[in-house]
Amino acid sequence: xxxxxxxxxxxxxxxxxxxxxxxxxxxxxxxxxxxxxxxxxxxxxxxxxxxxxxxxxxxxxxxxxxxxxxxxxxxxxxxxxxxxxxxxxxxxxxxxxxxxxxxxxxxxxxxxxxxxxxxxxxxxxxxxxxxxxxxxxxxxxxxxxxxxxxxxxxxxxxxxxxxxxxxxxxxxxxxxxxxxxxxxxxxxxxxxxxxxxxxxxxxxxxxxxxxxxxxxxxxxxxxxxxxxxxxxxxxxxxxxxxxxxxxxxxxxxxxxxxxxxxxxxxxxxxxxxxxxxxxxxxxxxxxxxx
Amino acid sequence: xxxxxxxxxxxxxxxxxxxxxxxxxxxxxxxxxxxxxxxxxxxxxxxxxxxxxxxxxxxxxxxxxxxxxxxxxxxxxxxxxxxxxxxxxxxxxxxxxxxxxxxxxxxxxxxxxxxxxxxxxxxxxxxxxxxxxxxxxxxxxxxxxxxxxxxxxxxxxxxxxxxxxxxxxxxxxxxxxxxxxxxxxxxxxxxxxxxxxxxxxxxxxxxxxxxxxxxxxxxxxxxxxxxxxxxxxxxxxxxxxxxxxxxxxxxxxxxxxxxxxxxxxxxxxxxxxxxxxxxxxxxxxxxxxxxxxxxxx
Ligand SMILES: Nc1ncnc2c1ncn2[C@@H]1O[C@H](COP(=O)(O)OP(=O)(O)O)[C@@H](O)[C@H]1O
Ligand SMILES: Nc1ncnc2c1ncn2[C@@H]1O[C@H](COP(=O)(O)OP(=O)(O)O)[C@@H](O)[C@H]1O
Ligand SMILES: [Mg+2]
Ligand SMILES: [Mg+2]
Numbered sequence: 001x002x003x004x005x006x007x008x009x010x011x012x013x014x015x016x017x018x019x020x021x022x023x024x025x026x027x028x029x030x031x032x033x034x035x036x037x038x039x040x041x042x043x044x045x046x047x048x049x050x051x052x053x054x055x056x057x058x059x060x061x062x063x064x065x066x067x068x069x070x071x072x073x074x075x076x077x078x079x080x081x082x083x084x085x086x087x088x089x090x091x092x093x094x095x096x097x098x099x100x101x102x103x104x105x106x107x108x109x110x111x112x113x114x115x116x117x118x119x120x121x122x123x124x125x126x127x128x129x130x131x132x133x134x135x136x137x138x139x140x141x142x143x144x145x146x147x148x149x150x151x152x153x154x155x156x157x158x159x160x161x162x163x164x165x166x167x168x169x170x171x172x173x174x175x176x177x178x179x180x181x182x183x184x185x186x187x188x189x190x191x192x193x194x195x196x197x198x199x200x201x202x203x204x205x206x207x208x209x210x211x212x213x214x215x216x217x218x219x220x221x222x223x224x225x226x227x228x229x230x231x232x233x234x235x236x237x238x239x240x241x242x243x244x245x246x247x248x249x250x251x252x253x254x255x256x257x258x259x260x261x262x263x264x265x266x267x268x269x270x271x272x273x274x275x276x277x278x279x280x281x282x283x284x285x286x287x288x289x290x
Numbered sequence: 291x292x293x294x295x296x297x298x299x300x301x302x303x304x305x306x307x308x309x310x311x312x313x314x315x316x317x318x319x320x321x322x323x324x325x326x327x328x329x330x331x332x333x334x335x336x337x338x339x340x341x342x343x344x345x346x347x348x349x350x351x352x353x354x355x356x357x358x359x360x361x362x363x364x365x366x367x368x369x370x371x372x373x374x375x376x377x378x379x380x381x382x383x384x385x386x387x388x389x390x391x392x393x394x395x396x397x398x399x400x401x402x403x404x405x406x407x408x409x410x411x412x413x414x415x416x417x418x419x420x421x422x423x424x425x426x427x428x429x430x431x432x433x434x435x436x437x438x439x440x441x442x443x444x445x446x447x448x449x450x451x452x453x454x455x456x457x458x459x460x461x462x463x464x465x466x467x468x469x470x471x472x473x474x475x476x477x478x479x480x481x482x483x484x485x486x487x488x489x490x491x492x493x494x495x496x497x498x499x500x501x502x503x504x505x506x507x508x509x510x511x512x513x514x515x516x517x518x519x520x521x522x523x524x525x526x527x528x529x530x531x532x533x534x535x536x537x538x539x540x541x542x543x544x545x546x547x548x549x550x551x552x553x554x555x556x557x558x559x560x561x562x563x564x565x566x567x568x569x570x571x572x573x574x575x576x577x578x579x580x581x582x583x584x585x586x587x
Pocket of ligand 2: 303304318337344
């Protein structure tokens, strides 16, 4: 138990203000406390400007809180003797549109950049890069290609591999499926789910697609205007579909359908948030009604 | 003849080397023939790289075909003298609202297009007011755009195009970066422009839900238009769409899954209301059959 408590990333009463003491002062986060354990798969939702990206950057030490503490495995990451370079490898952050940051002449070199930066030998970096590319489903035949010649979805997977090559315990992805076609979206999410399943990496998925979140995560963190609105399992969060709509969000469409059916007298479970679960509860209700 | 008409249009991107010789050629559009009726709401679906943006750029003469012909409001887009008219006929809205907004005040931003076109000042202000009202952003006219939400910024970008009084607006993934409310706002706005102002709307999107109320959907695959039809016709073909890396709206998928389990639902259910009503009918029919069977025993 003690050990499990330690294996976590924890925010304690975090406030974050951009441009303190300027005319543009902007409180992006207010009084956020939460804890993320190794091995969790968490969805982070919130309207544009709700503070999602700021929160993610606090988690890997790219930004320093205006007040409050960030604890990595029990240690304050802003303590003088804390190794934040190590933290950034343990808590990997994939920015929005990460493919814009690809720059090397070939795919493999691009992915080697992170581990090289951590001080790995060239050989070790290559080993890690190859493994990371395999994890994101990039075939060996692309390794020597220029990243710029790949498709949008492939570029993004190369960029994700660049973070994975640093072998993080926590992987943060800021809207990794934005702009991808439905198949590309599913492919990336499947790869991430597989990483989580097979390597036990904790995943924080920032997304505007409630359907995607509902399909994959075990826990949802919902932000509204810089404050923590909900932190719970998906069915509990999506039960607040009216409040979510007021906060710029929504429940998955199936949840709305189930509520309408219930109003029409069908004995369905309105907590279902995926198509499969909705199908099953409707089938059951139909059997009962005839 | 429609407001946009393409006949056997092909387009290739050519990469030149240092000597100015063609180094590589990538065919992005191939043999596209289509006709868009004025006043229609058109949606274009297709995987990443299928040629949607390339086609959209043809609609307002940013690009002109290498093969075939494309007419916008009857004007051949390959003729340089038509380019200006075509740009006024078809306005474009892009994915990232932050790249489209230039001024520090909403109303100035919206006035920028007409000003550039040489519209007289008084007329500009009239158009700015009209356009901002049309997208429901009038009360924000004195605001700074960077204080707005993503959906609001995108509506300002749309107002900027509306102020140029185009007959047609082409929106290239305008909702890709927005939250659910922002997506709804933008969709509602283009719906109003289409219904109330009679503007032709061409919407490119990866969100299948956004196209269910379109008059017509075009599906692109590898530079070609491979399907064309009403949303119901298109979304009835779940497996075929999947083969093009696409999807169907969640409600359509749920209805499809229920059908597979033997619930007699119609094909291509598009809205929540349709599904709920259809299930009510199935239930009513089932009850009727049950009582009939019950009596016959
Ligand atoms: N570099 C910055 N300078 C000033 N304000 C910022 C900066 N980055 C973000 N903000 C503001 O902080 C708030 C939260 O932003 P962000 O964390 O990016 O939200 P989200 O990722 O949920 O859209 C917003 O109001 C945004 O405008
Ligand atoms: N400026 C360009 N130079 C070379 N090739 C391009 C350029 N823009 C797009 N392409 C290529 O043309 C094809 C179609 O691209 P695009 O029209 O952007 O597709 P979509 O918008 O459907 O994602 C793709 O193979 C893409 O790589
Ligand atoms: Mg963000
Ligand atoms: Mg495009």
